[in-house]
Amino acid sequence: MTVVEITDLSDPRLADYSHQTDVALKKARGTEHGLYIAESALVLQRALAAGHRPRSVLALGNTVDEARALVGEDVPIFSGPSELLEELTGYLLHRGLIAAMHRPALPSAPALLEHARRVIILENVADPTNVGAIFRSVAAIGADAVFVTPRCSDPFYRRAIRVSMGTVLQVPWTRLGDWPSTRKLLATAGFQVAALALSADAVSLRDFAAPERLALVLGAEGEGLTADALASADTVVQIPMAHGIDSLNVAATAAVAMWALA
Incomplete structure (x- = not known):
């Protein structure tokens, strides 16, 4: 498809x-399931590698060739000057391109x-920055999947994807779903559940002997894990702290726990 030069921001194709x-x-x-926004050529490349389909691409003039090389000739590529694209989107495209996926x-x-050994469960983690950072640690340090509760921020939100x-x-x-059904699901699959929380009866991460199949549960900062999440855990685990600090940011906690139990 020919690159479409933007002249009219009211064009319905730019919605x-x-x-x-x-x-x-x-x-x-x-x-069928909605869209998400992929920012930068790197993120678009990873989305395509995962089998996700682009609906269109919005690109600055100097990234049009790069966008075409990634998505081919059948996906519309809209282009225009930086000031016009910023007016359209409400933010500066400093990474050159974005795609509606x-x-x-x-x-x-x-x-x-079915084939997992380590999984992460995020309960009610509302900040997409934390969700994105945890996913990056999962990819880098190693876990097989992430599960999010109904009140957790959507991992496909733009900020989560970017972080x-x-x-x-x-x-x-x-x-x-809810914790009773989740607990049954994990038990059926042979998983033990370890909740990361500040608790008087918590086991130090240094002393925790991880089973073959383990689900690590992390909660929102401030609120922490709910009573239902703690009741569903086989063990409560705590990262030992120094200098009077009681806990880490939830994203840092996830990274430390995954590293220790890898």
Whole structure:
């Protein structure tokens, strides 16, 4: 397809980029599961490698050739000067290009657990920055899948994808139901559950003997894990601290725990 030079910001084909919120993109018309935004050529490349389909690309003039090399001739590429694209999107495209990507269908939880040995469960982690950072650690240090509770921030939100450097698009993940059904699901798959929390009866991470199949549960900063999450755990684990510090940021906690139990 010929590159489309933008002259009119009211062009309906640009609606995916016109100050759209993540929530609005998730409900985008003409899609089965909604859209998400991939920022930068690197993230777009990782999305394509994961089998995700682009609906269109928005590119600065000097990145059009790079965009075409990634998506081919069948995906529309819209281009224009930086000032015009910033007016359209509401932010500066300092990474050169963004793409509106079709959200894939999420896999089933049993399918992800079938061949997994280490998984991460995020309970009600509302900050997409933390979600993205945890996914990056999962990809780098090693876990087989991530599970998020209904109130957890969406890993496909633009900020989460950006902070994760696109690893959200590589690491398998899906959403869970309530804790009784989750506990049953994990037990059936042979997983023990370790909750990272500040608790009087918590086992030090140094002393925790990890089983063959383990689910690590992390909660929101401030609130921590819910009573239902703690009740569903086989063990509560705590990272030993020095200098009177009681805990780490949840993303740092995830990284330390995964490293220690790799």
